[in-house]
Amino acid sequence: MTDATSALTPSECDALFDLRFAGVGHVVLAVSGGADSVAMLVLAAEWRERRKEGPELSVATVAHALRPEADGEVAAVARLCAERGLPHARLAGAIPPGAGVEARARDTRYAALLAHASEVGADAIATAHTRDDQAETVLMRLGAGSGPAGLAAMRPRAERGWIAHLRPLLESPKARLVASLQERRIGWAEDAMNADPAYLRARLRGARDVLEREGLTAARLGALAARMARVEDALEAAVDAAAAEHFVREEDGARLGPGWAGLADEIRLRLLARAIAAAGDGPIRLDRLERLFARIAAEPRGAATLAGAKAAWDSRGVRTTPAPPRRG
Numbered sequence: 001m002t003d004a005t006s007a008l009t010p011s012e013c014d015a016l017f018d019l020r021f022a023g024v025g026h027v028v029l030a031v032s033g034g035a036d037s038v039a040m041l042v043l044a045a046e047w048r049e050r051r052k053e054g055p056e057l058s059v060a061t062v063a064h065a066l067r068p069e070a071d072g073e074v075a076a077v078a079r080l081c082a083e084r085g086l087p088h089a090r091l092a093g094a095i096p097p098g099a100g101v102e103a104r105a106r107d108t109r110y111a112a113l114l115a116h117a118s119e120v121g122a123d124a125i126a127t128a129h130t131r132d133d134q135a136e137t138v139l140m141r142l143g144a145g146s147g148p149a150g151l152a153a154m155r156p157r158a159e160r161g162w163i164a165h166l167r168p169l170l171e172s173p174k175a176r177l178v179a180s181l182q183e184r185r186i187g188w189a190e191d192a193m194n195a196d197p198a199y200l201r202a203r204l205r206g207a208r209d210v211l212e213r214e215g216l217t218a219a220r221l222g223a224l225a226a227r228m229a230r231v232e233d234a235l236e237a238a239v240d241a242a243a244a245e246h247f248v249r250e251e252d253g254a255r256l257g258p259g260w261a262g263l264a265d266e267i268r269l270r271l272l273a274r275a276i277a278a279a280g281d282g283p284i285r286l287d288r289l290e291r292l293f294a295r296i297a298a299e300p301r302g303a304a305t306l307a308g309a310k311a312a313w314d315s316r317g318v319r320t321t322p323a324p325p326r327r328g
């Protein structure tokens, strides 16, 4: 019998890693020393041992030098790897002090992990995001008023340029990973930042019991993300198909033909975003894009700038070109 707080069984782990690590040659496991990533390390090593085949596994820890106890934590991960015959790398990832430490730590971490993966010839990295992390991400995106792309949250597999980013535990409750470590009497490090109310993620974690009582369970929020991922992929495929007919790339931007106006709003909006991206230079905020879209619908002709692009429209459609540089 398994419940929401029991250790993952060997057959559950086999199903999980068989699926998520299929077709991979060498995966670098990103292990911080926290419970989730130590569980990923231990369970993946056991899986590999049972299977006797599958991808090469290695482990990397990024040393952010943010906390004095971090050195001991890296050493503990190195020990776990040595016991399992897995190579372990300690990667430098010092972050200069300042605001937005969470985002800067993340950028530094992925840069270090990707550089290392390239050095050792890996074709994938794996992080230990859990179903609880996914649920928090969905709540944060709801709070930001995100559309389907945002609500799809993290993907179990995402392509980061030449490398795949795998999240094999994305559907696993954190409690089951903790139970898996407790069953094996393996310890882990606790990061105080995880409970620091200065961070929205930590505050949402603190509100978890209340949310669960109101039906906002991690299981439902995780299922919502998976459904939104399906919606998002279908929409993008539909936009690709519509683009073949209505989107013309030009030397300095793009043109949306008159047939664009007859398409469904969401497809039109996404084609408009592509046309602006073709001429512009920056990320496009959805609310601004929606405002421009509303203007185009309301005014028979006009022009506006957005994200480094100028969009001009009339009865023949929309034309985007790079926005002239601002004076002053």
Ligand SMILES: Nc1ncnc2c1ncn2[C@@H]1O[C@H](COP(=O)(O)OP(=O)(O)OP(=O)(O)O)[C@@H](O)[C@H]1O
Binding pocket: 030, 031, 032, 036, 037, 060, 061, 062, 063, 064, 102, 106, 109, 126, 127, 128, 129, 133
């Ligand atoms: N110092 C680290 N070294 C190696 N891997 C790490 C480190 N910190 C985090 N990771 C990996 O990233 C996963 C997510 O960690 P965490 O939730 O702290 O990240 P985050 O700041 O929310 O960033 P993101 O979710 O965007 O990756 C961990 O489970 C682990 O696999």
